[in-house]
Amino acid sequence: MPEAQNPVPVEELLERVLGTVQTLPDFPLPLMDTLGLALAEDVHAEVALPSFDNSAMDGYAVRAADVEGATAADPVELPVVGEIGAGQASILALSPGTAVKIMTGAPVPAGADAVVPYEATDRGVARVRISEATAPGRHVRRVGDDVERGEKLLEAGTVVGPRQLGLLAAVGRATVRTRPRPRVVVISTGSELRDPGTPLGEGAIYDGNSFLLAAAAREAGALAYRVGIVPDDPHSFREALADQLVRADIVVTSGGVSQGDFDVVKEALRGDEGMWFGPVAMQPGKPQGFGTVGEDRVPIFTLPGNPVSAYVSFQVFVLPAIRKMMGVGPAVRPTRTVTLTEAVKATAGRRQYVRARHADGRATPVGGHGSHLLGDLSQSNALVVVPEDVTALPAGSRVQALLLDEEF
Incomplete structure (x- = not known):
């Protein structure tokens, strides 16, 4: 050239x-350094989310069959055989006819198939009165409900934002390949x-x-x-x-x-x-x-x-x-169709980029054509694109514009 x-x-x-x-070239980076960068690999879950059955509520882990028919007028009373907090697994199994106090996020013991929230109980310590029946699976987050192990989570080229970064951390990724x-x-x-x-x-x-x-x-x-x-x-x-x-x-x-x-x-x-x-x-x-x-x-x-x-x-x-x-696509900022609120004149043979203020699909030209007018530029958030073969556009014209504050 x-x-x-x-x-x-x-x-x-x-x-x-x-x-x-x-x-x-891509290379592994610590998670917090990847914010805003494009992944250079497909990411698959190495663990399931959740990775174990856990409680969605503070309450009592029970067998649904043990509280069948419970009502406020005719509650079911069960002995409380222990307590499980998040990060604890001191009770491995629940015997029929008993209940375990359980906190949100705590592992549901084997034998329990439902959680009764505090609101449906008298919050008893040694024994609990349950005033509401439940169904198997109620208030229990099952293994893989959110993400299954081996599932593709993110594709190469995905830009890592806060939500993607949180997901990567949640499945245990300390680093990820990015550009x-x-x-x-x-x-x-x-x-x-x-x-x-x-x-x-x-x-x-x-x-x-x-x-x-x-x-x-x-x-x-x-x-x-x-x-x-x-x-x-x-x-x-x-x-x-x-x-x-x-x-x-x-x-x-x-x-x-x-x-x-x-x-x-x-x-x-x-x-x-x-x-x-x-x-x-x-x-x-x-x-x-x-x-x-x-x-x-x-x-x-x-x-x-x-x-x-x-x-x-x-x-x-x-x-x-x-x-x-x-490695972020598309490389070129896409144009959007907008409506001109005022007439625009342009020079034949040149593509004109007209400073404009855009709102709600309407673009209003800002200032003159001078390339030194930085004050006008600071008031603009769009560039209306006038093609090379066009010398005038009346108000109301549907035109293409680069929206400068738009993420893409």
């Missing part, structure tokens, strides 16, 4: 990205940039891009490393990049890829084998660069310097790369 003169379609660059990045979080190094270039909290000075601006992109990478599930600001000097950029490659699975830069005299990233990397720079038929985000650098051929995304362009480019190109590395 040589350096482009004419804008390339979004799909062409995206195809190159997804064809270049590889899913990261790690990609390490994403974010570099901002520009001699005019300053870190937040420092004096600005004449002609300087605060560096919001690196925070924006690092936060987006972290939200996507990656480990994000924000690097200090790199001035507009190719040598300084190459040095900073070389220092960071040892901890990077992906490098993301912002700025320095357009057609200006100080486009440091483009100047520093233009001659590298595998690097591509050129315009993409999209707005915002037209100037782009992508390739691999270093001995390990680490993928690098060189995004535009305007914050909205950088963020949209992240959503369209970098996010799919992170998700592919993590």
